[in-house]
Amino acid sequence: MREPKIILTQDLVKLIAEIDEFKGRWDALKTLSPDRLDALRKVATVESVGSSTRIEGAKLSDAQVEELLSNIKMQSFNTRDEQEVAGYAEAMDLVFQAFDDLRLTENHIFQLHQTLLRHSVKDERHRGGYKTLRNDVVAFDADGKELGVVFETATPFDTPRDMEVLVAWTRKAIDEESLHPLLIVAVFIVQFLAIHPFQDGNGRLSRVLTTLLLLRAGYVYVPYASLERVIEENKDLYYKALRRTQTTLKGEAPDWEPWFGFFLRALKKQKDSLAKRLDREREQESADDALPELSMQILALFKAHERLTPAAIERELGANRNTLKVRLRELVEAGRIKRHGKARATWYTRG
Template identity: 75%
Template sequence: MRDPKLAFGPDLVKLIAEIDEFKGRWEALKTLSPDRLSALRKVATIESVGSSTRIEGAKLSDAEVEDLLSRAISITAFSTRDEQEVAGYAEAMDLVFEAHVDMRLTENHVRQLHQTLLRHSDKDARHRGSYKTLSNNVVAFDADGRQIGVVFETTAPFDTPREMEALVAWTRKALDEESLHPLIVIAVFVVTFLAIHPFQDANGRLSRVLTTLLLLRAGYAYVPYASLERVIEENKDLYYKALRRTQTTLENETPDWEPWVGFFLRCLKRQKDSLAARLEQERLAEGADANLPALSLEVLKALQANERLTIAQLASITGANRNTLKVRLRELVADGRVKRRGKARATWYSL
């Protein structure tokens, strides 16, 4: 892979500086209690899992994703394709969060994450962790599901191992030598990875998992607390347009990196802006908690320790009268601190 010739205008340079300024302030910013930080990270993870799988066609809402993940330990087999993709993405994200310090970018680690993504999908068992053996060009379909043309021609299966080896080697060298800013290196890696489309399926989801891995390894420690995938989902049309505008120039002598790099940096800015706003909301809520009734504080503490609880369970934990408990729960729901799910006897609560 050739070293990209990159020359960007002041707007993109300013974006990088703004993102790096937030990165540098992160330790000072995360002054919330461990419980609130943990809750913030949980919300971001649910949003990331839901958004990334929906970008690729899954239909589960964030509430359904949250419910599924809360029951995942007791589920032996996931019945639908959407559930399988959600469970696999959540496990891949957990692996990256836990092991990113030791998970250097290698082809073996890329394959390992692909295996994890597809772990629960029997349909994909044959090609988990293996580079593609069939063409997987990006194609367009009509309203009846008939293929009407090739949108983008990806790398041929025969050339995929060589191109992946070159891409991984270039990315590691560029990051180690700091020849380019790490955000630029990550952006170039992602758009090139998606142009190669190395696996038969799950390339989009894997590219977003790898983005998180590379950002964490580059020191952007705040990434788990705000969903980049949510930002991409909200700008899905622009996402595909930016990819195509750069990818269609990759064979040129001087590829046009700016459409994709600009989109990528603007998404990172929105991610950190969203996190800054949530941190401020949490600080205000933390201050307001001092004025809450003691039982309300007990309820919040119980819900921080448990993903979902019924009134009966909360009554058992707090020892409170059920009628008083219902009043406090109504107040917490009205304040937006607690969510109510289900109906009648099946009602349960979560943060």
């Protein structure tokens, strides 16, 4: 791996400055109650899990992802999509809980890959280990027929050496602060995906590692807004930017600008989305002062419960059933809680 020679355009410099300004203001911005911050994080987690798995071909909607995650401890995962969702959620949870201790090492990358594919039956043989077969990026037509190789990844023989070099460069760059942290993350990710070190799960793992590196670099607001959702919404641009940079990596002067541009703009959209959500939540907190007492009691129940049925709420609060129905309907219409199911099978979650 050559030492990157990077010259930034004025637009990219402005993007970095804007993202860093938000990072610096985060402590002042997160003035919401812990409950509301926790709710924001749960929404972002569902969006991240859903988007990252759909980018790779899964079909589960956010609502289906949310329901699966609410039962994750008691559920077996029968379909490939469910297995991938469960694995991604567990890998992200590991990063959120332990990022301070997860320094970038090959062993930690193996650990995250193992977690990511933990529930994937077809990946059992190769989870947590580098690839043994070629996995070049290929194109398919509408009928699923292979059209040809789009990008040649590292060979299985070269992969261990290439990953050792990439991890060593990244750690050295972080320790010596030789580049801005966001550029170090961007270089690592585009190189990681060019190597494509594992037989499967490389795209999903790259997004888990992005979150890990951003958290370790001090961008601690990342769990509250989904970068994966931004990528899913701009998937064509994502792949084009990757390919435009990756096809130049073996040349004398790699063209970093396509990938840097996409990556930094995605981070900007992520923080802009979070800023808007924070504004909405502050407005909602102000509106809470006008809520009826029973409505506040209903919302308080969701601090201890992921999901509640009308009967459970009635039992907990001892409220009049008809009044309770009115307050539940008002909270659903206001977006404070979500209704699932119908008639006697109705249940609610936090909005």
